[in-house]
Amino acid sequence: MSSTPVLNDDQWSKLLEYVAETYNEVTLSRGFHFYKQQMVTSLLITTEHKKVNAVVEEFGEKCRVEIDLNQLKASSCTCPVKTACKHVAAALMELADRQGYPASQIMNAKMALKRVAAQSSSVSSLEQLPGMTVDGWHKFMEHYTYHLKPSYDQWNYVELLRGQFSNLKRTAISFSETDLFYFDLHQRLFILRKIVEQNAQAGVTFYTAATIYHLSDELDDWLKEPVSVTLDADQHKERLTQTFTYIRAQMAIESPKKLHHFRVFSTLWAFKAPENEGLLAAEVAAFEAMEAAELSLSLIAGRAFLYLRQSMSDEAWSTITSHASFKDAPSLLFTPFLAYLEYVQKWQEIVHWLRRLSSFYSGKRHHDIESYAAYWKVAIAHVPDADDLMWESLVELLPASYRIIEAFYYEQRKWKSWIEMQIAQGYDPFTHRVNVLQPIEKESPELLLPYYHQAIEHYIRLKNRHDYKSAVRLLKRLEKVYKKLKQPERWEAFFTQFVSRFSRLRALQEELKKGKLLE
Incomplete structure (x- = not known):
């Protein structure tokens, strides 16, 4: 095999033109199969005369191929077809591969020519x-x-x-x-x-x-x-x-x-x-x-x-x-x-649009309503008087806006309304991280009383030791709230009555002692 290239870009284009004009897809497909299966067992290149001699083996039978790169139409094969056959196609693909050109372009010669033409015309169009x-x-x-x-x-x-x-x-x-x-x-x-x-x-x-x-x-x-x-x-x-x-x-x-x-x-x-x-x-x-x-x-x-x-x-x-x-x-x-x-920054106008759009957002996805509510948040930061209009709009979008209203109550520190929503949903203080309730405990601890009391009653009604432990943990947090309110006497009155009411629940009494609420 000669190591000297016999193909350049111009000759490659001519080879593709020959294949596109001469071969059909079936023959090229069979030739590509022979090439991929390495059935081209020999390929010799005569650099001086630009001729190629190849041997393609098919089921033990050797077909000898001759290719003249100067006159591609004169290429021949010893098989019955004699020219433009699958053996010549396989040899051309093997030649392309050895010369550094993609054999797959021979398989798709028409498409490759169109691509070259497009690139050529594109360059001139630049x-x-x-x-x-x-x-x-x-x-x-x-x-x-x-x-x-x-x-x-x-x-x-x-x-x-x-x-x-x-x-x-x-x-x-x-x-x-x-x-x-x-x-x-x-x-x-x-x-x-x-x-x-x-x-x-x-x-x-x-x-x-x-x-x-x-x-x-x-x-x-x-x-x-x-x-x-x-x-x-x-x-x-x-x-x-x-x-x-x-x-x-x-x-x-x-x-x-x-x-x-x-x-x-x-x-x-x-x-x-x-x-x-x-x-x-x-x-x-x-x-x-x-x-x-x-x-x-x-x-x-x-x-x-x-x-x-x-x-x-x-x-x-x-x-x-x-x-x-x-x-x-x-x-x-x-x-x-x-x-x-x-x-x-036309804040009054955005309020006007948002109010009129509330009915449009009815039935929309939660994500859409969140985006709508986010514009309300921006608007009322500049037009505080529009706060009532915002709440009217969000209420109209219930129940889809429930989570958004809940988040707004918390962000605006409307603790009473926020806690009422938690109670209405059957949540208890363990639903939240401790830091969620901390600002309420600091600013309005009295609002936490019904939240803790309801949760304690809930865990007692479940009547099992695990839930008694939860009730005790809440009782200890409730005691801290009463102390923060400087109302220890209310705590004492409540706790005395609580112990009396549930005196027959031996497991609860044991947990109260473990929690150091009872001696």
Whole structure:
């Protein structure tokens, strides 16, 4: 075997073209099997004349193959087929492997040629990218990634797309800093659209849904980060206008249950759009030019968000609630509105929106109600007078809001209401860590009395030694509470009556002595 390479990239491309034109998939598949099973037992290369002689053994029979790399169509085999047979294909794959080229590309020659062509055309397109519109960028990205096929593991597909785009960084592209920012944004938008399209075609499972939400969260966080470069005002406005046009097109076909592009739209307007009345007016006009009856929920929400940005809160609310899908929309629909009001610190407005939204959150998941309650918490920190409105809203959401109300009572140190909720649920002091009750014991120890008394009675009724021990532990904590209240006489009166009432419970009396409550 010669160690001198007889194939270069140009000759490799010609070999692939020959295979793609000459062989069918069945023959290539059989040849690949022979190659993988090491049935090519001999391969000799004549470097000077670029000729290859090989022996392929099949069931003990030797087939001799001759390949002329200068005239591939003249290649021959001693088998009955004589040319373009599985033996020649196996020999070509063995040759490729020894020359450092992937034999699998011969097996998939047509696909390999398309990939080479795409990479070649992509390289020539790189120089044109700075002058392209946003639509041009997306056409380029479609062509640049066409060979990457979606799989059930959507996150793997996302990583493949990201890896392909990372190859672009190896080539110097004459982007301005502004275009570089927007090209990065549109790579992210392209990946988001690809996953949305895959979900629409293949149906959504919990596994696949997680990918789209993770992507959406990543993009939202990225848009909220400060831009590390200075954006040219004119370029920024032009690219932003093109970007909004692209996003509106995606919003027009967006499912009312999956509002990911609306989320991008609102975050982009809140965190990246300059204070430019002309830009805002043009965008509002673009929405108003559409027939309202034909608009998707996503587009209706987009129009409403722009009204909100113009400080037209009532118009925003009436616009969004006018859509037929409003009541069945996911909570993701309202998060951008609440987030924007928080961002611009319009606290009275956020209270107004939260109060009107309480009925919408009825029946929603606990996670959604938690997010809703978190906005209430922020709002009343700035508008204390809205506290009653918050409680009205949370009560309307019972029983789903039970845990949230309980947590709010504790955070606001409304100890009486918090303890009443514990008693109503049949909890006792052992339900909590000691440090949970410590602030109550310090600030309002008298509120703990019914909590301890009820729990003690409960453990006594169970009538077994283990529970008697628990009752004794609670009695000792109760004694400390009475001492803290400086009411030892009340403790003595209670305890004397307690011992008398349960004097026949010998095991309890023994535990009281062990606990040093009785001599």
